[in-house]
Amino acid sequence: MTTPRYCVVGAGAAGLGTLQVLLARxxxxxxxxxxxxxGGHWHTxxxxxxxxxxxxxxxxxxxxxxxxxxxxxxxxxxxxxxxxFADRFDLRRHVTFGTEVLKVEPEGPAGALGWWVETSDxxxxxxxxxxxxxxxxxxxNLPDVAADFTGHGVHSGRYRGLDDVKxxxxxxxxxxxxxxxxxxxxxxxRLDVSISVRRGRVFQPxxxxxxxxxxxxxxxxxxxxxxxxxxxxxxxxxxxxxxVYRGLPEPVTRNLNDQPPVVNNLLPYWIQHGRVTxxxxxxxxxxxxxxxxxxxxxxxxTILWATGFRTTLPFLDxxxxxxxxxxxxRVAGLTVPVxxxxxxxxxxxxxxxxxxxxxxxxxxxxxRLIRLQxxxxxxxxxFDGQQPDSRIDIVKVVWNKQMADTDRVVAALEQKVA
Numbered sequence: 001m002t003t004p005r006y007c008v009v010g011a012g013a014a015g016l017g018t019l020q021v022l023l024a025r026x027x028x029x030x031x032x033x034x035x036x037x038x039g040g041h042w043h044t045x046x047x048x049x050x051x052x053x054x055x056x057x058x059x060x061x062x063x064x065x066x067x068x069x070x071x072x073x074x075x076x077x078x079x080x081x082x083x084x085f086a087d088r089f090d091l092r093r094h095v096t097f098g099t100e101v102l103k104v105e106p107e108g109p110a111g112a113l114g115w116w117v118e119t120s121d122x123x124x125x126x127x128x129x130x131x132x133x134x135x136x137x138x139x140x141n142l143p144d145v146a147a148d149f150t151g152h153g154v155h156s157g158r159y160r161g162l163d164d165v166k167x168x169x170x171x172x173x174x175x176x177x178x179x180x181x182x183x184x185x186x187x188x189x190r191l192d193v194s195i196s197v198r199r200g201r202v203f204q205p206x207x208x209x210x211x212x213x214x215x216x217x218x219x220x221x222x223x224x225x226x227x228x229x230x231x232x233x234x235x236x237x238x239x240x241x242x243x244v245y246r247g248l249p250e251p252v253t254r255n256l257n258d259q260p261p262v263v264n265n266l267l268p269y270w271i272q273h274g275r276v277t278x279x280x281x282x283x284x285x286x287x288x289x290x291x292x293x294x295x296x297x298x299x300x301x302t303i304l305w306a307t308g309f310r311t312t313l314p315f316l317d318x319x320x321x322x323x324x325x326x327x328x329x330r331v332a333g334l335t336v337p338v339x340x341x342x343x344x345x346x347x348x349x350x351x352x353x354x355x356x357x358x359x360x361x362x363x364x365x366x367x368r369l370i371r372l373q374x375x376x377x378x379x380x381x382x383f384d385g386q387q388p389d390s391r392i393d394i395v396k397v398v399w400n401k402q403m404a405d406t407d408r409v410v411a412a413l414e415q416k417v418a
């Protein structure tokens with residue numbers, strides 16, 4: 001009998017986390033990485049990037065970050081840490097570098113019999129299952145209006161540092177975590193910086209009274225509703241209301257769970273020091289002149305577009321998936337795509353908080369599902385009772401609840417073969 005073999009697409013953090021878990025459980029695995037290195041986007045993120053979660057809670061399970069790292073590690077330190085993870089578990093020898101997955105095709109209905117994988121080296125191999133871990137932070141999403149700007153434009157996914165800025169007049173479009181970082185980067189260089197903020201946000205601090213928020217264990221023990229209310233109160237004590245920072249619009253809601261998390265102390269700091277000017281949304285662009293919704297306009301040399309990314313799966317026929325808001329619908333803690341078998345996603349989700357631990361949790365779930373399938377336990381419709389979800393950004397307690405429900409379903413299946 002042929003030994004079942006599995007494929008992992010991508011050797012970024014999610015792919016490495018998956019590879020380590022599957023190998024540790026004795027599965028035969030091949031991983032394909034289109035570049036010549038592990039670590040994914042950590043090689044190319046902007047130079048000023050630091051984690052917004054703290055060192056001691058942000059690493060892979062069983063592989064803590066070095067104690068000499070600062071509380072909030074830098075991009076370079078994160079990359080070194082991820083590479084050390086690959087080295088410790090000898091993962092590189094299972095990765096075929098410089099080889100892109102061009103196409104994956106199901107064998108049997110919805111992949112019930114496995115998947116065929118075509119790669120850029122001419123290979124075509126059948127696998128008993130496939131884990132998609134190609135990430136969601138690599139295909140820049142630019143608004144249509146960007147094409148009208150005749151100055152210098154750079155998406156945050158292509159921005160590396162101040163060498164990517166031309167001239168002194170800089171507009172940052174987007175007030176998420178990356179947009180705030182880019183505005184602060186330019187403000188530190190004493191450039192003339194504006195940031196376009198279309199809707200009000202509650203800016204959250206990295207620490208409460210000097211302690212990283214994720215390390216406030218007493219807070220995590222509170223019921224979810226009370227946890228949000230206490231967090232909101234603490235944020236207000238530390239940061240004050242958004243409207244005290246000149247130009248920031250008032251949020252529609254102050255509930256932290258009902259808005260994307262923006263964790264940044266420095267943008268409000270520079271706003272109050274007059275080094276960053278807040279402007280509203282854009283109506284149109286004429287050459288280098290940008291017109292805003294309040295009727296004002298200003299000329300800029302560079303626009304930094306912090307406008308997010310598209311969820312792109314170039315190797316997978318989109319008709320095989322069910323989509324909502326440009327993202328595949330999934331169940332089982334955002335790991336199992338609706339309507340497909342023997343294909344799983346690891347990393348196509350960002351539960352709020354540290355990002356690497358959820359990769360390991362999803363990979364361990366995949367390993368359990370693989371084991372059940374190898375033992376002949378049908379799992380195709382095991383999660384039909386769950387509500388499909390398209391979110392990438394998701395409140396951690398909600399994702400934890402999804403995972404707990406999934407654990408109960410899987411545990412019941414495992415009892416059948418115990």
